[in-house]
Amino acid sequence: MFVPCDRGGGSAAADFKGFTLLMPAVSVGNVGQLAIDLVISTLDMTKVGYFYTDCLVPMVGNNPYATAEENSTELSINAEVYSLPSRKLVVLQIRSPFIKNKYRPFCETLLSWVKSSKCARVVLLSSSHAYQRDDEQLLGTPLRYLLTPDLEKAVGGLMKELNWKEMEKVAAYPGISDTDKVLHIPGGGITKLLFTESCSEGIQMAVLLKFCSEGDNIPDAFILVNYLNEWLQLIKSEVSNPSSQWKIPSSWRLLFGNGLPPALF
Amino acid sequence: MATFFGEVVVAPSRAGLDEEEEAREETPEDREIRRELEKKREIDVLWTWQSGGRAEEPLVCSRFIVAIGRNAAAFLSSFILDSVCWEVVGVVKLWNEWCRTSSTTNVLPTDSFCLFYRLISDPTVLLCQCSCYVAEDQQFQWLEKVFGSMQKKGLQVTILSTCPVADYKTQESTLTLVSPFLKALKTKEFQEQVCCPLLEQPNIVRDLPAA
Numbered sequence: 001m002f003v004p005c006d007r008g009g010g011s012a013a014a015d016f017k018g019f020t021l022l023m024p025a026v027s028v029g030n031v032g033q034l035a036i037d038l039v040i041s042t043l044d045m046t047k048v049g050y051f052y053t054d055c056l057v058p059m060v061g062n063n064p065y066a067t068a069e070e071n072s073t074e075l076s077i078n079a080e081v082y083s084l085p086s087r088k089l090v091v092l093q094i095r096s097p098f099i100k101n102k103y104r105p106f107c108e109t110l111l112s113w114v115k116s117s118k119c120a121r122v123v124l125l126s127s128s129h130a131y132q133r134d135d136e137q138l139l140g141t142p143l144r145y146l147l148t149p150d151l152e153k154a155v156g157g158l159m160k161e162l163n164w165k166e167m168e169k170v171a172a173y174p175g176i177s178d179t180d181k182v183l184h185i186p187g188g189g190i191t192k193l194l195f196t197e198s199c200s201e202g203i204q205m206a207v208l209l210k211f212c213s214e215g216d217n218i219p220d221a222f223i224l225v226n227y228l229n230e231w232l233q234l235i236k237s238e239v240s241n242p243s244s245q246w247k248i249p250s251s252w253r254l255l256f257g258n259g260l261p262p263a264l265f
Numbered sequence: 266m267a268t269f270f271g272e273v274v275v276a277p278s279r280a281g282l283d284e285e286e287e288a289r290e291e292t293p294e295d296r297e298i299r300r301e302l303e304k305k306r307e308i309d310v311l312w313t314w315q316s317g318g319r320a321e322e323p324l325v326c327s328r329f330i331v332a333i334g335r336n337a338a339a340f341l342s343s344f345i346l347d348s349v350c351w352e353v354v355g356v357v358k359l360w361n362e363w364c365r366t367s368s369t370t371n372v373l374p375t376d377s378f379c380l381f382y383r384l385i386s387d388p389t390v391l392l393c394q395c396s397c398y399v400a401e402d403q404q405f406q407w408l409e410k411v412f413g414s415m416q417k418k419g420l421q422v423t424i425l426s427t428c429p430v431a432d433y434k435t436q437e438s439t440l441t442l443v444s445p446f447l448k449a450l451k452t453k454e455f456q457e458q459v460c461c462p463l464l465e466q467p468n469i470v471r472d473l474p475a476a
Contacts, residue, residue: 054405058476061448061469073463075452077475088292096471101299251467254434261438 001109002009002081002117002165004049016083017118020086020232023092023196025126028187029212032125034221034227036093040082041065041249042235045049045091051079053109055102059095072250090103090119107194121204123150123232124194125224129187130211133157135171141165142211143227146183146195151204155231162230167209185209212260216256289350298419308403309358310410311368312381321363323416327389333473336427338396342374346382351392355381357407361400391415395473404476426474 004057022039024032044065046192066072067239078096083089096105114122130142145159158255159166168248185192191207198205212220222243229237233243291299312324313322332341352368357403360366372378377397382425384390399407430444446460450470464470 057471058404058473059469059471060475062450062464062466064466066466072466073451075450155374230301244348254436254465255467258435258439259437261339263440 001051001053001112002049004232007046007090012178016118016239019088019090019117021090021092021114021119021122022228023124024094024124025124025189025190025191026094026097027127027191027209028128028129029214029217029220031127031217031220031224033214034217035096035125036091036226037064037249037252038212038221038246039228040091040093040245042245042247043084043087043089045084045089047074047080047081048090049081051081051092051199053079053106055098055106055109057096057099058095059090061251065180065249067250081145089234092142098160099152103193107190110194110202111197114203115201120155121206122198123228124191124205126185126191126205127212127220127224128185128191132186133159133211137168137211140221143223144209146207147207148195148203148205154204155206158231160187162202166237167207167252199251199258200221217254218252267453286309305360306400306403307359307404308353308399308410309368310383310407310414311358312355313353324391324414325389326415326417326420327387328389328421329393329415331392331395331425333395333424333426336397337362337425338394339374340425341392341394345392350385351382352385353380354383354391357381357395357411358406359397359399359403361398361403363398363400366397387405401472404473407473408476410420422475426470432468435465453476 004192024030024036026033045149059078063072063074063076063078072211074096079092079094082091082093084091128144143165145164146167147156147159148229162249167183167185170184171177172180172182173179180185183192188209191209195205195207197203208224210220210227225246226243229235330341332338356366356368356370358366358368359379366376366378370380372380377396379393379399381399382392384392393411426463427445430439430442433439433442435442448464448468449459449461450464451459469475
């Protein structure tokens with residue numbers, strides 16, 4: 001699945017032992033993916049490879065993080081891996097939706113790659129439909145977290161210190177009391193599947209998600225990435241304006257269409 | 266998402282399918298149905314030198330030109346292909362909700378087809394006209410089966426395709442753009458001169474040309 005780039009460094013670039021894998025779920029508003037774009041762009045991460053997979057819709061374009069003429073012509077595809085060895089961080093970016101019936105095969109292959117590349121833990125950025133919140137969830141922060149039991153032991157205390165809110169479980173059969181509570185992440189794409197698989201496989205995984213709706217999700221992405229930063233401390237953020245330190249990639253231009261024809265007026 | 270009249274409408278998500286379908290465990294009946302559907306959607310690549318069995322040797326190919334979509338296929342028909350210099354060497358048989366191709370090589374321009382031609386004077390030059398739509402779940406298969414039949418060392422691939430001007434993202438309005446116009450994407454291994462400007466961010470290519 002993972003194909004390393006030839007960068008002269010040979011296979012050294014593909015060694016992720018002890019690294020944190022940061023990745024998005026393709027979810028409502030694409031918030032996770034936008035947040036990952038901010039991370040890759042701000043930290044100026046180097047591409048170290050890609051996933052050769054039949055689970056995602058194909059797409060290709062030129063370098064979405066281009067800053068100048070010189071670095072704007074590198075091809076970029078739907079699932080690519082970037083790394084920042086100095087922070088022991090490896091990032092997977094997913095740029096297209098899943099093909100029908102391919103959620104499970106992708107999750108299985110991904111988790112087996114996580115194990116074989118010996119990543120220490122996985123952090124999944126995701127989102128969930130805001131309209132599905134219950135009365136209590138409508139109040140307070142729209143951000144939630146989840147930890148697999150293995151990671152709970154390591155960082156559960158830190159989450160409490162940060163005053164983070166764990167994602168609530170909902171009744172399996174709404175309206176009937178005394179029923180089992182289950183995890184329900186509507187609009188979260190592969191989030192629930194990946195999380196439950198990680199729990200059963202003993203993988204240390206954290207899910208960070210935001211309740212949101214479709215629309216202009218750039219502010220949601222900033223909120224999610226600042227939430228992540230509270231924990232991982234990827235950049236130094238200013239208290240007054242925490243979003244100012246993140247660099248918007250050039251591919252975010254024209255998200256809502258082209259310029260208007262002058263003849264319209 | 267609230268509308269002006271106050272009712273809540275479920276907006277289609279840019280993120281794609283609702284995962285609830287996927288998360289459900291498959292019953293044996295579901296699995297059977299899925300397998301049957303997958304079999305129906307399988308692609309067959311038939312080469313003319315195969316007579317019942319599979320081709321043992323990979324095809325030696327130095328240049329492979331693929332025209333995807335009716336416009337690109339028509340371009341090849343009008344300007345490149347003729348029955349004197351080119352011979353049909355293969356066909357792709359597939360079915361999806363949008364089209365069905367058959368294994369016949371005698372096609373009309375209005376048919377949906379996917380044919381392979383070889384230059385008679387240089388049999389390592391291969392050309393593909395793919396006017397049918399290859400669905401998302403078939404694109405990877407198409408890729409593996411077609412390229413799987415070729416030896417890929419020293420192979421140069423050129424992909425021709427068209428997109429609506431309305432899909433092109435640019436600062437100005439597309440109404441004022443002089444169209445049609447050419448844009449290119451190339452891998453870093455491609456060292457030759459490209460005959461037109463490269464595709465600017467944030468434009469992307471999708472479907473079979475991307476695959």
